[in-house]
Amino acid sequence: MITNKLVNQSIDYIMRHLDEEISIEDVADYCHFSKYYFSRVFKKETGESIYAFIKRLKMEQSALNLKIEKDKSITDIGYDYGYSPSNYSSAFKKHHNISPAEFRKSKNTTCVPHPFYQDKLAKFQSFEEYDQRILIQELDDFVVIYERYIGNYIELGKNWYDFTEKYKDYFKEDTLLIERFYDDPSITSLDQCLYDICMTVDKNCSLDNVTTIQGGKFALCRFDGLIQDIFAAFQGVFNIWLPDSGYEMDERYGLDIYRAIDWESMHVVMDLCIPIK
Structure with missing residues (x-):
């Protein structure tokens, strides 16, 4: 967990x-x-230098753009992150071990390797099947207590248990549990995924680790199933639905809003929320 407030800022x-x-x-x-x-503090908290962190995020965010903005040229995506065409291709290949063009082509598929279960494939449904399940909604801002982590999503269960125990006195009848995710685990190394776990609180909460998650327009896909199957649902929305939906993902980050959790059976009902414009 990243505990330094300035590093989080x-x-x-x-x-x-x-x-x-x-x-x-x-x-x-x-x-x-x-x-x-500050460079020493940042590296102690995150395990990376500021320079390496910035460069990695540029490479990984641009890879996500290659996946979901299929009508935008590779050159323009590189320019968006400050790279000339030749420099972008070289930096991308050095980081991902594949060229931008090959990476984009590899994402036009009906399944991807599952990063958490090496012997499984995450299989996708058709665009029409996703489109029938997705609602476009305006969400209000959320005032939340949050804790930020860099690490494998597979640790989420333990982190959620610790989090809800720590803040159990702040639970109310209408409290929502929310994850804010910044990385795509099919792109980012599993031990470097950045995410926040959050719970809604009153706006007058006096804790230091309170922030506001910006609302706005989101595409909501209801997931009702086992935690191990969330990855396939998430990737299907990004790989199949979003590129052909007519919407674009904006600068906000995605949310998972839990509606029901059974930690014993690992069954959850949640809304996968993609910020769009």
Whole structure:
């Protein structure tokens, strides 16, 4: 878990400005520290230098764009993250071990390897089947207590248990449990996935780790099944539905809103929420 409040603020700053040239000095200045001191704090908390973190996020976010923005040219996606065509192709291949063109082609498929179960494939439904299940809704802002993690999503169950125990005194009848996810585990290394686990609270909550998740227009896909099958549902929405839906994902990040959880059977009902414009 990332416990340093300024490191969390710096990560938020970096993700808001990924399409710009961000320097270590920019991030340190935003947090009002010298770059040398803040670089040490950042690496201690995240396991990566600020420079490596920024570069990795640019490569991984651009890969997501290649997957879901199939009508946008590879050159333009590279430009969006500050790369010339030749530099982008070289940097992308160095990071992902595949060229941007080959990566995009590989995502036009009916299944993908399951990152959490190496002997399984995540199989997708048709666009029409997803489209029948997806609702477009405007969501209000959520005021939440949150804790941020970098690591394997497979640890979610334990992290959720610890989180709900720690904040059990803040539960009310209408409390929602929400995950905010920043990475696609089919792209990002499993031990580097960034995510927040959250619960809604009153806006006057005095805890330090309270933030507001921006609402707006979302595509909601209801999932009712075992936790191990969430990945396939998530990837189907991104690989099959979103590229042909006529919508674009905007700069906000995705949410999982839990509606019911049975931790004993690992069965959940949840809304997979993709921010769109």
